[in-house]
Amino acid sequence: xxxxxxxxxxxxxxxxxxxxxxxxxxxxxxxxxxxxxxxxxxxxxxxxxxxxxxxxxxxxxxxxxxxxxxxxxxxxxxxxxxxxxxxxxxxxxxxxxxxxxxxxxxxxxxxxxxxxxxxxxxxxxxxxxxxxxxxxxxxxxxxxxxxxxxxxxxxxxxxxxxxxxxxxxxxxxxxxxxxxxxxxxxxxxxxxxxxxxxxxxxxxxxxxxxxxxxxxxxxxxxxxxxxxxxxxxxxxxxxxxxxxxxxxxxxxxxxxxxxxxxxxxxxxxxxxxxxxxxxxxxxxxxxxxxxxxxxxxxxxxxxxxxxxxxxxxxxxxxxxxxxxxxxxxxxxxxxxxxxxxxxxxxxxxxxxxxxxxxxxxxxxxxxxxxxxxxxxxxxxxxxxxxxxxxxxxxxxxxxxxxx
Numbered sequence: 001x002x003x004x005x006x007x008x009x010x011x012x013x014x015x016x017x018x019x020x021x022x023x024x025x026x027x028x029x030x031x032x033x034x035x036x037x038x039x040x041x042x043x044x045x046x047x048x049x050x051x052x053x054x055x056x057x058x059x060x061x062x063x064x065x066x067x068x069x070x071x072x073x074x075x076x077x078x079x080x081x082x083x084x085x086x087x088x089x090x091x092x093x094x095x096x097x098x099x100x101x102x103x104x105x106x107x108x109x110x111x112x113x114x115x116x117x118x119x120x121x122x123x124x125x126x127x128x129x130x131x132x133x134x135x136x137x138x139x140x141x142x143x144x145x146x147x148x149x150x151x152x153x154x155x156x157x158x159x160x161x162x163x164x165x166x167x168x169x170x171x172x173x174x175x176x177x178x179x180x181x182x183x184x185x186x187x188x189x190x191x192x193x194x195x196x197x198x199x200x201x202x203x204x205x206x207x208x209x210x211x212x213x214x215x216x217x218x219x220x221x222x223x224x225x226x227x228x229x230x231x232x233x234x235x236x237x238x239x240x241x242x243x244x245x246x247x248x249x250x251x252x253x254x255x256x257x258x259x260x261x262x263x264x265x266x267x268x269x270x271x272x273x274x275x276x277x278x279x280x281x282x283x284x285x286x287x288x289x290x291x292x293x294x295x296x297x298x299x300x301x302x303x304x305x306x307x308x309x310x311x312x313x314x315x316x317x318x319x320x321x322x323x324x325x326x327x328x329x330x331x332x333x334x335x336x337x338x339x340x341x342x343x344x345x346x347x348x349x350x351x352x353x354x355x356x357x358x359x360x361x362x363x364x365x366x367x368x369x370x371x372x373x374x375x376x377x378x379x380x381x382x383x384x385x386x387x388x389x390x391x392x393x394x395x396x397x398x399x400x401x402x403x
Contacts, residue, residue, distance in 0.1 A: 023125040027113060030132050034106040036204040038140035046102075049095050049197060056190035057088055063183030067176040085187075087283075090258065091194040094251040098201045101243035105208075108240045116233060117219040124219060131218065135211045139204060147290070148199025154282055155195045159188035202290050205244050209298025212241060216305045223313055225359035231366055237306060238365030245299035252291045259283050306365050314361035321358055325351060 037043045045052065113128050163184045172180060223232035231238060259280055328351040335344040 023129050027125065027129050027132065030129070030136070031106050031110050031113075034109065034132070034136070036102050036105055036139055036208060037200065038136070042200055045193075046095065046099060046197065046200075049193075050092065053088065053091065053190050053194050053197075056186050056193070057085055060183045060186030060188075060190065061085055063179055063186065067170065067172050067180040067183075086258065087191070088194065090251055090254040091191075091198065093254065094201060094247045095194075095197050097247040097250060098204070101240075101246065102204070104243065105240070108236055111236050112215070116222050116237065117215070118222055119219060127218060131211070131215060134214075135207070138207045138211065141207075144200060144203035147203050148196045151195035151199050151286075151290075152192050154285065155191050156188065158279070158282055159184070159191065163188070198286075198290075201247060202294055205248065205294055205298045209241075209244055209294075209302050212237075212244075212302040213305050216302070216309050221306075221309055221313065223310065223361055225317075225361050230362065231364065232310070232362045234306070234310070234362075234365035235367075238303075241299055241303050241306070242366065244302075245295055248291050248294050248298075252287055252295070255283050255287055255291070303365075307363060310361065310363045310365070314363055317361050321354070325354060328354070 035043060037046060109132070113124070117128070118124050119127060163181065166184070167177065167180070170180070221232075221234060221237075223234065225232055227233040229235035328347055332344050332347045332351065335341075335347065
């Protein structure tokens with residue numbers, strides 16, 4: 001790649017003015033420090049999220065127990081308290097699975113650059129450097145706080161309503177009231193932190209899916225039909241896409257199962273209708289406006305683009321192969337017409353060898369059967385877990401009543 005003379009206004013060379021060696025060094029530097037979480041605060045929070053979320057929730061629930069035990073309907077109130085902690089069962093797996101995918105992202109980006117992408121008309125280093133810079137800048141956009149902020153506002157409003165509603169029902173003295181409010185505020189704070197994390201997760205997944213599409217559109221995928229991964233060497237890209245969708249898919253399964261059983265159990269237990277509507281409505285809001293769109297934008301559309309690109313390259317390879325076979329066949333016919341039998345036999349052997357060793361290009365960056373099966377199994381398992389957690393309000397009263 002030739003050195004270009006374009007510079008920025010402050011005298012520093014732009015990405016297009018760098019030598020190939022300098023460009024690759026910059027790419028290496030970016031990938032060494034690359035993280036889909038752009039801020040130090042987010043990286044710190046996602047590293048110790050279980051201490052923050054579970055710790056605050058546990059402390060809050062612990063402070064709520066003494067005021068509740070002083071009430072005539074202490075058993076029912078404790079049951080409601082336990083049910084209120086169950087949504088954390090949905091939040092924690094989402095963040096954990098996101099962290100697993102996040103830890104593998106720099107390695108995936110490096111492998112794609114070194115082995116799996118190219119430009120049809122030249123060196124891909126400069127374009128890939130620009131791609132990484134744009135990807136990193138998009139992840140750091142302040143727009144990501146809109147997702148977290150909207151979730152926190154809705155969650156906080158529901159929490160405040162729950163506190164006010166509980167205080168209107170419970171008859172507590174001043175000390176118990178203070179203790180109860182502190183406990184409820186800590187619990188709400190834990191869920192506000194959870195909603196902040198979920199918003200950041202959704203933004204990172206959405207941007208990553210969008211840039212997978214940009215990557216596929218801008219670069220040529222290097223496909224090796226004989227690769228041992230049976231995906232032309234693109235299994236790493238397929239795993240990246242499935243890693244994108246796994247947190248949301250598992251979280252959606254947990255949420256749907258929880259909604260189904262929680263709605264039934266809440267109706268049977270006579271929970272407050274407004275509170276029930278807030279809980280179920282908020283869960284549905286998460287699914288419809290956050291969960292399902294991310295599945296489409298960060299998984300289905302990128303996979304469709306990859307599949308389209310792989311099919312296109314397969315058709316090109318098949319056209320080249322068919323043209324060679326046709327040319328050999330015509331040459332063989334020509335030799336036979338002139339009674340050049342031995343020469344025709346040699347070409348026939350060459351044609352047979354080409355047909356024997358011809359490999360069809362794969363059209364998906366994953367093993368279709370195994371990946372679809374594991375995805376369905378994971379979603380079904382999360383749905384079952386969600387239903388089990390939601391069934392606790394039904395099971396526990398039956399157990400205590402039997403005793």
